[in-house]
Amino acid sequence: MAIPISYNIRNLKLRKGLTIMTALGIALTVTTAVFLMALLAGLKKAFMASGDPVNVLVMRKGSTAELSGGFDANLFPTLRTLPGIAKDAQGDPIASGEWVVVVVLPRKDGTGEVNVSVRGLMPAGLTLRPNARLIEGRWFTPGQREVVVGNSIHNRFSGANVGDNLDFAKGQWKVVGVFDSGGTAYDSEIWGDVNQIAADFDRQGGYASVYLRATDPVAADALKHRVSDDQRLKLEGTLETEYYEKQTSSGGAIKFIGTFVAIIMAIGSSFAAMNTMYAAVAYRAREIATLRIIGFSRPSILTSFVIEALLLSLLGAIVGIVLILPFNGVTTGIGNQLTFSETVFSLHLTWGVAMAAVIFAMIMGLLGGFAPAWHAARQDILTSLRA
Amino acid sequence: MTLTRFVTKSAFRNRRRSLLTVLSITFSLLLLTLMMTIWHAFYIDKGDAESAQRLITRHRVSLTEWLPGFYREKIRTIPGVVAVVPNSWFGGIYKDEKPENFFAQFGTDPDEIFKIFTDFSMPADQLLAWQRDRAGVIVDDQLAQKYGWKLGDRIVLKGTIYPVDLELTIRGIYTGPQPTNSVYFNQKYVEEAVPGAKGKAGTFDILADSPDNVPKVAAAVDAMFRNAPEPTKTESEKAFQLSFINSIGNVKVFILSICFAVVFATLLVSATTMAMSIRERTREVAVLKTLGFTRQSILRLYIGEAVLVALTGGALGCLLALGLISALSHAPGMSLFLSGMKVTPPTLLLAIFVAGMVGLLSAILPAYHAAKLDIVEGLRYIG
Numbered sequence: 031m032a033i034p035i036s037y038n039i040r041n042l043k044l045r046k047g048l049t050i051m052t053a054l055g056i057a058l059t060v061t062t063a064v065f066l067m068a069l070l071a072g073l074k075k076a077f078m079a080s081g082d083p084v085n086v087l088v089m090r091k092g093s094t095a096e097l098s099g100g101f102d103a104n105l106f107p108t109l110r111t112l113p114g115i116a117k118d119a120q121g122d123p124i125a126s127g128e129w130v131v132v133v134v135l136p137r138k139d140g141t142g143e144v145n146v147s148v149r150g151l152m153p154a155g156l157t158l159r160p161n162a163r164l165i166e167g168r169w170f171t172p173g174q175r176e177v178v179v180g181n182s183i184h185n186r187f188s189g190a191n192v193g194d195n196l197d198f199a200k201g202q203w204k205v206v207g208v209f210d211s212g213g214t215a216y217d218s219e220i221w222g223d224v225n226q227i228a229a230d231f232d233r234q235g236g237y238a239s240v241y242l243r244a245t246d247p248v249a250a251d252a253l254k255h256r257v258s259d260d261q262r263l264k265l266e267g268t269l270e271t272e273y274y275e276k277q278t279s280s281g282g283a284i285k286f287i288g289t290f291v292a293i294i295m296a297i298g299s300s301f302a303a304m305n306t307m308y309a310a311v312a313y314r315a316r317e318i319a320t321l322r323i324i325g326f327s328r329p330s331i332l333t334s335f336v337i338e339a340l341l342l343s344l345l346g347a348i349v350g351i352v353l354i355l356p357f358n359g360v361t362t363g364i365g366n367q368l369t370f371s372e373t374v375f376s377l378h379l380t381w382g383v384a385m386a387a388v389i390f391a392m393i394m395g396l397l398g399g400f401a402p403a404w405h406a407a408r409q410d411i412l413t414s415l416r417a
Numbered sequence: 418m419t420l421t422r423f424v425t426k427s428a429f430r431n432r433r434r435s436l437l438t439v440l441s442i443t444f445s446l447l448l449l450t451l452m453m454t455i456w457h458a459f460y461i462d463k464g465d466a467e468s469a470q471r472l473i474t475r476h477r478v479s480l481t482e483w484l485p486g487f488y489r490e491k492i493r494t495i496p497g498v499v500a501v502v503p504n505s506w507f508g509g510i511y512k513d514e515k516p517e518n519f520f521a522q523f524g525t526d527p528d529e530i531f532k533i534f535t536d537f538s539m540p541a542d543q544l545l546a547w548q549r550d551r552a553g554v555i556v557d558d559q560l561a562q563k564y565g566w567k568l569g570d571r572i573v574l575k576g577t578i579y580p581v582d583l584e585l586t587i588r589g590i591y592t593g594p595q596p597t598n599s600v601y602f603n604q605k606y607v608e609e610a611v612p613g614a615k616g617k618a619g620t621f622d623i624l625a626d627s628p629d630n631v632p633k634v635a636a637a638v639d640a641m642f643r644n645a646p647e648p649t650k651t652e653s654e655k656a657f658q659l660s661f662i663n664s665i666g667n668v669k670v671f672i673l674s675i676c677f678a679v680v681f682a683t684l685l686v687s688a689t690t691m692a693m694s695i696r697e698r699t700r701e702v703a704v705l706k707t708l709g710f711t712r713q714s715i716l717r718l719y720i721g722e723a724v725l726v727a728l729t730g731g732a733l734g735c736l737l738a739l740g741l742i743s744a745l746s747h748a749p750g751m752s753l754f755l756s757g758m759k760v761t762p763p764t765l766l767l768a769i770f771v772a773g774m775v776g777l778l779s780a781i782l783p784a785y786h787a788a789k790l791d792i793v794e795g796l797r798y799i800g
Contacts, residue, residue: 048692052689055682055685062678091580092575131481132481134477145480199478298444298686301438301444305434305686308437
């Protein structure tokens with residue numbers, strides 16, 4: 031027969047101080063782990079949401095990022111007339127030749143300089159990114175030294191308000207608008223007219239990338255293959271979603287350090303939990319012997335103490351998750367290995383992260399609780415009663 | 418029995434508990450020492466003497482813009498400059514795109530690079546062979562070990578920035594002061610294949626005649642090109658490297674919050690143990706008092722006990738950290754930032770001090786209660 035769980039809950043309540051301290055220790059470990067997992071979840075969200083499944087990104091064969099190299103502008107008309115490209119209201123194909131360059135801007139809070147991506151695009155480039163909405167001002171005018179800035183840039187850098195001038199490349203750029211693309215990587219970019227940007231960075235006569243908007247996801251896939259398979263073009267098509275998926279790898283360093291830190295802290299916390307559970311067993315030696323005499327079997331004693339350890343760690347997990355709640359949605363930036371510039375994303379506490387945290391805590395509880403529970407179940411009844 | 422011996426005996430009388438507490442503190446302090454070492458390497462260490470004499474010049478707009486190659490000879494005329502060499506990031510793919518197969522590849526000038534990287538060593542005949550073979554490459558010894566490269570082997574780097582695949586022959590294997598995870602080849606080889614790359618350089622590495630002249634040289638270089646179409650930004654090698662670390666995110670806050678969490682968790686563990694062990698000995702305390710021990714001496718006994726346990730854990734943690742860091746920093750293929758990291762004596766002292774403080778703080782409250790205990794009540798106490 032199993033020992034009721036209420037017995038364990040009452041025991042935890044009885045030794046309040048000890049329970050709270052041990053649970054807090056586990057909670058701190060869980061908080062650290064959750065913090066890192068939420069960072070990674072937020073990063074993934076920022077990049078996953080950036081891609082549009084009907085957009086095809088065309089780059090020179092061999093290029094891994096929009097930043098590396100470019101190709102001749104003469105190829106643009108060929109790309110533009112490929113079948114399967116959606117048409118805008120005027121009946122023109124939605125295709126945009128673009129440049130991405132990196133500039134250094136000082137942070138608003140004065141904590142140093144950060145690399146920022148500047149994207150030069152054609153007016154069609156705005157049409158094929160419908161999730162980028164203006165929240166202030168207007169879009170840039172082609173042929174003018176005007177830029178619009180992403181929401182994260184607007185918030186994090188000085189001189190990024192409508193009416194301000196940003197100083198990069200060969201002079202001043204007037205900020206005429208702020209756009210929001212719903213927390214995606216575009217929010218960390220500055221957009222301007224492609225010809226103006228190319229001229230300022232001495233890159234006329236070519237494009238780093240061409241974006242094509244297909245009529246539907248199937249046409250996008252066909253378009254991608256058509257571009258890649260054409261031997262004369264020497265170009266390669268990628269779905270925009272695939273391109274951004276690859277960029278999530280920039281979280282690699284956080285992932286490595288995070289796993290390392292979480293494991294070491296978990297080992298420390300397991301030892302602490304083990305201590306608490308051994309004390310609980312020692313304290314209740316006579317009680318356990320009595321339970322045995324009443325007729326509870328060794329396995330049920332073992333199970334009962336393991337459950338108590340698991341309850342303790344569950345409490346720790348809940349406290350740990352609650353501790354991280356105020357940080358949910360806090361934004362931070364991360365350097366991207368492919369674009370060399372900073373992408374801003376927010377800490378994102380998902381159900382998956384919370385579940386992983388609970389499982390993580392349970393493992394700690396199990397590691398810490400099993401040996402003491404084993405010890406409790408193996409105790410000699412007579413010696414314990416005499417103690 | 419002396420008091421020290423009494424403290425030692427009582428600290429370890431419940432062997433299992435003391436062992437678990439010590440281990441728990443050990444792992445926390447291991448993490449704390451690691452974090453402090455990283456902090457030290459990033460923000461306090463000025464780099465070795467050779468590195469402190471080097472500067473890196475890049476395009477003011479960003480690292481991804483090219484500088485004209487003729488800047489090299491102009492920089493050379495600046496007083497205090499001993500040598501200048503161009504370094505261009507190739508960013509090619511070796512074998513496949515997997516991150517473990519990534520290493521840095523630079524196009525440079527074989528005739529002058531070893532005058533600047535004075536802390537690199539390579540046999541003279543290998544240097545000569547490299548200088549004579551335009552399609553030659555020299556590789557880091559750790560990297561050579563990782564891939565099993567030997568002199569005369571051919572490697573292919575698939576270009577991503579440049580539309581060319583480089584076929585290179587290994588002419589030399591160099592040893593840096595720490596693993597560099599890099600290979601160097603002649604930039605002229607790239608320029609021959611890609612006409613657009615001619616007369617351009619990614620960055621310039623400069624050797625100044627003394628570390629004291631570094632800020633002056635940096636200012637002079639930037640002043641020289643201030644009104645040129647391609648303005649420059651020059652900084653010390655250390656500052657240049659730090660800008661990469663800063664791009665990962667707010668590393669300072671990151672490290673500090675981990676340290677804080679670790680110390681607080683250790684404090685909780687230690688306090689729990691002390692509370693348990695002092696409560697168990699309520700009767701003993703009463704006996705000690707009956708024997709004439711004053712409040713102060715009882716307070717001191719228990720605090721000493723906690724500090725002893727915490728210090729043992731701290732010392733073990735420091736030892737583990739020492740071993741782990743020396744293993745990590747010598748492992749081939751470790752990221753560039755962790756390589757060459759050393760635990761310094763001040764870091765160790767600080768870690769031990771933190772451990773001692775944790776022991777002290779954790780014992781104050783339970784020890785105070787014990788010292789205040791009423792003798793008669795304590796004797797009646799039945800656990």
